[in-house]
Amino acid sequence: MWCCRLSHLHGRLQNLLSRGVTCSAFQQPNFKSLFPLAIRWHHTASKSLNCAWQQHEDHFELQYANTVMCFDYVWLRDHCRSASCYNSKTHQRSLDTASVDLCIKPKTIRLDETTLFFTWPDGHVTKYDLDWLGKKSYEGQKQKVIQPRILWNAEIYQQAQVPSVDFQSFLETNDGLKNFLQNFLLYGIAFVENVPPTQEHTEKLAERISLIRETIYGRMWYFTSDFSRGDTAYTKLALDRHTDTAYFQEPCGIQVFHCLKHEGTGGRTLLVDGFYAADQVLQKAPEEFELLTKVPLRHEYIENVGECHNHMIGVGPVLNTYPWNKELYLIRYNNYDRAVINTVPYDVVHRWYTAHRTLTVELRRPENEFWVKLKPGRVLFIDNWRVLHGRESFTGYRQLCGCYLTRDDVLNTARLLGLQA
Numbered sequence: 001m002w003c004c005r006l007s008h009l010h011g012r013l014q015n016l017l018s019r020g021v022t023c024s025a026f027q028q029p030n031f032k033s034l035f036p037l038a039i040r041w042h043h044t045a046s047k048s049l050n051c052a053w054q055q056h057e058d059h060f061e062l063q064y065a066n067t068v069m070c071f072d073y074v075w076l077r078d079h080c081r082s083a084s085c086y087n088s089k090t091h092q093r094s095l096d097t098a099s100v101d102l103c104i105k106p107k108t109i110r111l112d113e114t115t116l117f118f119t120w121p122d123g124h125v126t127k128y129d130l131d132w133l134g135k136k137s138y139e140g141q142k143q144k145v146i147q148p149r150i151l152w153n154a155e156i157y158q159q160a161q162v163p164s165v166d167f168q169s170f171l172e173t174n175d176g177l178k179n180f181l182q183n184f185l186l187y188g189i190a191f192v193e194n195v196p197p198t199q200e201h202t203e204k205l206a207e208r209i210s211l212i213r214e215t216i217y218g219r220m221w222y223f224t225s226d227f228s229r230g231d232t233a234y235t236k237l238a239l240d241r242h243t244d245t246a247y248f249q250e251p252c253g254i255q256v257f258h259c260l261k262h263e264g265t266g267g268r269t270l271l272v273d274g275f276y277a278a279d280q281v282l283q284k285a286p287e288e289f290e291l292l293t294k295v296p297l298r299h300e301y302i303e304n305v306g307e308c309h310n311h312m313i314g315v316g317p318v319l320n321t322y323p324w325n326k327e328l329y330l331i332r333y334n335n336y337d338r339a340v341i342n343t344v345p346y347d348v349v350h351r352w353y354t355a356h357r358t359l360t361v362e363l364r365r366p367e368n369e370f371w372v373k374l375k376p377g378r379v380l381f382i383d384n385w386r387v388l389h390g391r392e393s394f395t396g397y398r399q400l401c402g403c404y405l406t407r408d409d410v411l412n413t414a415r416l417l418g419l420q421a
């Protein structure tokens with residue numbers, strides 16, 4: 001067959017899938033499938049368009065803009081943007097995909113300028129713009145850059161001199177908000193300055209970019225070292241680097257911290273870019289990185305203090321990557337809240353501990369630690385899916401307020417401002 005430029009993963013997927021549902025027509029060799037239309041290439045008249053296509057037995061192949069793309073026929077029918085298949089006002093599919101014959105093939109295919117026309121056996125016509133197919137295809141999106149990020153250690157972050165955004169400009173201008181979000185997306189942390197040191201003003205900030213995620217800790221939280229809750233956060237003890245709410249099925253996306261008062265010593269905040277550390281693991285020990293993406297873990301929060309009774313459990317690997325491009329999108333790292341491991345046998349457990357140690361060594365390198373003293377007026381936003389936080393032990397009276405944000409809504413705001421998120 002001509003179209004052999006399938007990625008490894010894709011190849012394996014296809015093997016797997018071909019053992020599942022296949023169309024009987026493909027299994028019985030007939031004259032047509034022995035002599036597919038492979039030799040009959042269709043070229044566009046204009047050389048400048050640089051487009052060629054051919055109709056294979058089980059897929060449509062398109063060469064356009066220096067990319068070879070292979071499309072499944074059901075996919076081509078399913079993504080039809082005609083008025084009866086797709087509501088362009090709501091951007092929702094109207095077509096019932098289950099009504100599409102899984103063995104569907106177009107009756108005819110025609111290219112006119114930059115539009116491909118597929119006529120289906122029932123006479124329905126689907127039009128595709130070549131650029132649209134180029135952008136939306138598997139092969140096209142594989143080439144697309146992943147979320148732009150600047151992975152950092154303390155030196156990289158400090159040298160970058162990332163500016164903080166002023167409270168007023170954050171609240172009142174789209175540019176202020178956009179700059180803030182751009183930095184937040186790039187580094188996973190961002191600061192707002194000159195915020196009046198009250199819970200109400202902190203809440204206003206949060207609401208400017210997102211919905212506040214209410215949790216067992218409340219909507220806005222306000223805490224001191226009074227052990228009002230059954231967690232070390234509510235003490236004066238040091239806290240090693242961690243991500244919060246690893247014990248939720250979906251850990252909180254963003255954490256907001258505003259230190260309203262501290263009369264005492266210590267209490268500095270530690271920040272570590274988890275993606276930078278994970279990337280070091282990927283470079284040095286790729287099979288350990290892989291294992292950290294594979295072994296599912298439980299994290300657990302059990303609380304019985306005063307009126308507070310909670311038992312939360314979240315399941316997922318330490319490193320979460322997208323299966324199609326291996327991009328890391330979430331790290332769950334909380335050694336305090338990690339529950340009993342019993343999801344894999346003992347030999348895998350041992351390899352997992354080795355991999356976890358490698359990651360921990362990276363996370364603990366002093367050069368990866370960025371320390372800041374939170375002060376009244378300076379609000380810190382942390383991407384809790386990427387950047388770990390911790391704190392130094394402290395003395396005296398210390399008041400912190402803040403909240404969690406829903407990640408979807410922060411990204412929504414970023415996209416509406418024209419940012420890639």
Ligand SMILES: C[N+](C)(C)CCCC[C@H](N)C(=O)O
Pocket residue numbers: 217221223231232233242243244245246334336337
């Ligand atoms: C105080 N505040 C509400 C911010 C967090 C409390 C959560 C602490 C928990 N061990 C965790 O890491 O998720």
Ligand SMILES: O=C(O)CCC(=O)C(=O)O
Pocket residue numbers: 233239244269389390391400
């Ligand atoms: O007290 C601090 O600075 C942070 C404590 C903490 O980790 C948390 O509240 O999530």
Ligand SMILES: [Fe+2]
Pocket residue numbers: 233242243244389
């Ligand atoms: Fe925390």
